[in-house]
Amino acid sequence: MAQSGRIPAPAKNGMVVSSHYLGSEVGQAILEDGGNAVDAAVATAFALAVTLPSAGNIGGGGFLVYHGNDGAVTSFNFRERAPLAAHSEMYLDENGEIKNNSNHAGPLAVGVPGTVAGLWMAHQKLGKKPWKELLQPAIELAEKGFPSTWAMQRFLKGLQEEEDPMYAAAKTAFLKNGKDVYTPGETWKQPDLAKTLKRIQKEGRDGFYKGKTARLIADFMEKHGGMITETDLAAYEAVEQAPIHGTYRGYDIYAMAPPSSGGVAIVEMLNILEGFNLQEMGHNSALYLHVLTEAMRRAYADRAEHLGDPAFNPDMPIERLTSKEYAKELRETIDLFRASESDSSRFNKALAMYESEETTHFSVVDGEGNTVSLTYTLEYSYGSRLVVDGAGFLLNNEMGDFNPIPGRTTRRGLIGTPPNIVAPRKNMLSSMTPTIVAKDGKPVLAIGSPGGRTIINTVLQVVLNTIDHGMNIGQAIEAGRIHHQWLPDRTSFEQFAISPDSQKLYEMMGHEVYFRGGQGSAMGIYIDREEGLLYGAADSRAFDGKAVGY
Known part of the structure; x- marks a missing residue:
């Protein structure tokens, strides 16, 4: 059964939801052939690297959160480095300014890719x-081809x-003749x-990070003034790590820990909002949106001030930021009838950096x-737009997620705070938030965007x-959305998400x-335990x- 729109698709034996129908079909076929959720995820990810080159990739990186039906929970960090x-x-x-938008x-701008290593590690485990x-x-x-769509035009x-x-190799890969x-x-x-892909198929992780593919990447970098070497590629390792865990109205929330900021921020916001009767306020009423905005304002301020790669920021106060006690302190600072001002005294400490x-x-x-x-992501749409000669895949431009000018923070969004300054082998901060909601030890919702x-x-x-x-999951995804990120101090609304009144x-x-x-493009599955x-x-x-x- 396939779906698009506000009416969700039902299924009994397995489901894949992705941004390209061919990727979803590949994953579903793996499930139907006896594969498990991780098998289907690996196959879907590689299929999207072919069919959705704007973001699906083997030249980028990302995060995977897993919740087994047996209660086992883990996550895999394969963020670029x-x-x-x-x-x-x-x-x-020489003047201390960014040179030619080179970040x-x-x-x-290319970080050491992590996708293949992450998918390999998840599959092996x-x-x-x-x-x-x-x-x-x-x-x-990739060999037989598939229909090009309007989305690529x-x-x-x-190009x-x-x-x-x-960009000659990109033209060879993406343009006819x-x-x-x-x-x-x-x-x-x-x-x-x-x-x-055949080298990865035959040799696993080493089919990308060693041998011919690694040489092609390193040669391309050397030819065009990049930094990534065969040593960088061989040294890359994905990391299995515990996800951030929180609770909300009797549900368990599992989301990605740093270097993703998503898990910390979503648990902090849910903790704040748990003290309000949101159902009674009514969906997207003015009062409801006010309370959401105030929770967003506070969580994004903490995100900007505290979060980065844990290997380089060992003292991040994650336990406090995700605690119910801290949320209570924040909730008490919210005036139900008046907007807060984003704290200008924190302005020179941190700002949210631009992310594609x-x-x-x-x-x-x-x-x-x-x-x-x-x-997972390449950062910008189609990443750096650079394709490795003879390799056929796009490289990311994720290094732009680092703070480019140490010590300089401006109201236009430039940030120069220490937690996210460039350093060798460091992961750049991310907002990616793959999330699983569980009830009584069983997953009930998988969501991300x-x-x-x-x-x-x-x-x-x-x-x-x-x-x-x-x-229902279709209605929940299609509903209009808002966004506030502390600074700049304003709220974005999707068109028609709010009534004039x-x-x-x-x-x-x-x-x-x-x-x-x-805003976004969420892909979700709801598991109805009563209906099966x-x-x-x-x-x-x-x-x-x-x-x-x-």
Whole structure:
């Protein structure tokens, strides 16, 4: 059964929900063939690296949260990492200014990729089917091709106009005969990517981080002035780590720990909101949105001040930030009828850094109830737009998530605070928030979203819509969303997410409002234990998204 829209798709034996229908179909087929949730997640991730190149990847990184039906809970951190040659002033010219946008564009913006290592580690620890079988669908999609879609048109036309020879391999990979744009519906094949995937299929993790692929990456970097070497690639390891755990109205919340800021922030906000009767306030009423905004304001201030890579920031006060006692202190500072001001005294300490909204999330539940929530990214849409010669895959530009100018923080969003300054082998801070909600030791909801800094608030609102407002998973995902991130001190609303009357009341409380297009693209599965059914919903904000189950 497949779905899109407000009515969720039911399934009894397994479900995959992703931002591209072919990725969902690949994962569902693995489940139907006896694979478990981790097997399906691995196969889906590799398939999206072929079919959703704007965010699906093998040249980026991300996070996976797992909750087994037996109660086992874990997570895998495969966030990109700074190369060994990286240093805090690597993006600065002689005047201390960022040189040529080099932290976002070009080879210096590329972090050591983590996706293949993370998928390999998750499979080795929790997978069931042979690794080679999980790569085969992606290889076939790359070799035989699939229909190009409208979603790629803007990227392809921009690439067609690119004259820098550094992007020659990208033109070979994405343009017909290296020069013409594929029209929607036209079959697009990726032979170089297929060869890379075959090396990963045959050699596992080492098929990417050692041997030919590693040499191709290192050679490309050396040729174009990048820093990543074969030594960097061979040294990369994913990390299995405990997720952040919180509770909300009798449910358990499991989300990603640092270097993701998502788990800490969502648990902090839920702890604050647990003290309010949100159901009685009414969904997206002015009072409800006011309370949400105040929780967001406080959590994002803490996020900016405290969070970074735990290996470089061992004293992060995570236990305090996620405690009920701290939430009570924060809740008592909220005036029910007047907006707070974002604390200007904290302004020079930290600011939220820009993060691209081009990421992708997918959720998987197998027939036994084992659940995976996985978010991964290239940073910008299509990452750096750099493709390794002969390898066929895009590289990330995640180094832009580090603070580029040490010690300089400005009102325009530049941040120079120590927790997220560039350092060798350091993970950059992230907002990705793959989340699993459980009840009585069993998973009931898998959810996540793209959206840069908005990710945390998107996931928060889907969880609240489900638990407090009784929405089905389709309604919970399609509902209008808001976002506040402490600074700048204003709230973004999706168009039509609030009525004019509620907007006026909300503004009378002292909030500044502006409107935006879609926020995020959530992919979720709800496990109905009473009915014995899975309900999946792919956000209609995703052009090619679909929930597929059987």
